[in-house]
Amino acid sequence: MNIKExxxxxxxxxxxxxxxxxxxLIRPLRDTNGYRVFRETDVHKLGFLGRAxxxxxxxxxxxxxxxxxxxKSRASADVKDIAxxxxxxxxxxxxxxxxxxxxxxxxVACCAGDDRPDCPILTGLxxxx
Amino acid sequence: MNIKExxxxxxxxxxxxxxxxxxxLIRPLRDTNGYRVFRETDVHKLGFLGRAxxxxxxxxxxxxxxxxxxxKSRASADVKDIAxxxxxxxxxxxxxxxxxxxxxxxxVACCAGDDRPDCPILTGLxxxx
DNA sequence: TATAGGGGTTCCTGTTACTGGAAGGTCAAT
DNA sequence: ATTGACCTTCCAGTAACAGGAACCCCTATA
Numbered sequence: 128m129n130i131k132e133x134x135x136x137x138x139x140x141x142x143x144x145x146x147x148x149x150x151x152l153i154r155p156l157r158d159t160n161g162y163r164v165f166r167e168t169d170v171h172k173l174g175f176l177g178r179a180x181x182x183x184x185x186x187x188x189x190x191x192x193x194x195x196x197x198x199k200s201r202a203s204a205d206v207k208d209i210a211x212x213x214x215x216x217x218x219x220x221x222x223x224x225x226x227x228x229x230x231x232x233x234x235v236a237c238c239a240g241d242d243r244p245d246c247p248i249l250t251g252l253x254x255x256x
Numbered sequence: 257m258n259i260k261e262x263x264x265x266x267x268x269x270x271x272x273x274x275x276x277x278x279x280x281l282i283r284p285l286r287d288t289n290g291y292r293v294f295r296e297t298d299v300h301k302l303g304f305l306g307r308a309x310x311x312x313x314x315x316x317x318x319x320x321x322x323x324x325x326x327x328k329s330r331a332s333a334d335v336k337d338i339a340x341x342x343x344x345x346x347x348x349x350x351x352x353x354x355x356x357x358x359x360x361x362x363x364v365a366c367c368a369g370d371d372r373p374d375c376p377i378l379t380g381l382x383x384x385x
Numbered sequence: 386t387a388t389a390g391g392g393g394t395t396c397c398t399g400t401t402a403c404t405g406g407a408a409g410g411t412c413a414a415t
Numbered sequence: 416a417t418t419g420a421c422c423t424t425c426c427a428g429t430a431a432c433a434g435g436a437a438c439c440c441c442t443a444t445a
Contacts, residue, residue: 129392131393142434146432183356185431187430196378196381196382202371203367204369207369210360210377213360214364224349227310228343231343235339238332246324246332248335248336252304252308258421260420269403270422272403290410314401
């Protein structure tokens with residue numbers, strides 16, 4: 128099948144698929160006219176990549192996960208390790224965002240939001256505390 | 257003062273300060289030798305930018321916030337608007353991350369993490385559900 | 386058979402907010 | 416005079432694509 132159908136079935140835009148090939152994550156065949164030809168296994172890999180990306184893994188993580196997926200003598204510990212590290216990063220990001228949220232929502236709550244210039248948000252940004 | 261001291265006082269690396277000048281967020285003076293010269297108001301602005309960035313505002317938001325800060329006839333509603341929109345984005349990001357966290361931590365909890373190949377994480381990535 | 390459309394291809398640019406590094410000028414102290 | 420710590424500009428790289436230009440290919444229809 129061609130790139131558009133492969134994309135539709137894997138839930139990825141053609142641009143992304145071409146990019147994945149460029150960075151060596153997939154290797155679709157080529158037709159005599161130069162068109163990429165996708166097999167079922169290619170679509171399967173694309174789906175794998177799409178789901179891994181949706182979970183926030185970097186493409187480099189995806190590369191390793193994909194190679195582990197195809198390595199039948201893998202140790203699940205290696206997979207778990209990558210996933211756990213990623214979970215840690217997710218937690219860190221959530222915390223950082225929650226800190227921002229707490230600070231900012233406090234400032235916003237204190238702001239009248241009318242046509243006068245006085246604004247605790249700007250005051251808060253102008254000086255700590 | 258020179259860029260290093262300005263950076264130390266505002267909590268920003270010199271590289272970042274040069275970048276802020278390049279994109280027009282600040283306009284420090286120049287000494288005859290070509291060195292940037294920072295006044296108190298410049299350091300003040302840099303501090304403002306640093307705190308806005310720490311709250312996750314984009315540089316474009318920072319640009320607008322800074323101009324509002326200097327506009328004594330501003331309406332606080334304009335500031336609040338920007339902040340509220342940013343809060344909404346923060347909430348959306350937190351939700352997305354929490355979804356990832358929920359899915360991934362479930363998979364991780366199901367993975368033995370030993371030297372055997374069987375791995376629910378990979379299985380989960382290979383097929384939805 | 387000419388053409389229109391809807392594919393496909395490569396290549397280049399732009400995105401965000403910097404960071405690292407090279408090549409070279411400046412300044413204060415020894 | 417030299418050393419070392421500053422400073423300068425400019426270029427490349429980062430992540431993961433998206434948009435668009437210029438061009439090729441294939442099929443169906445008038």
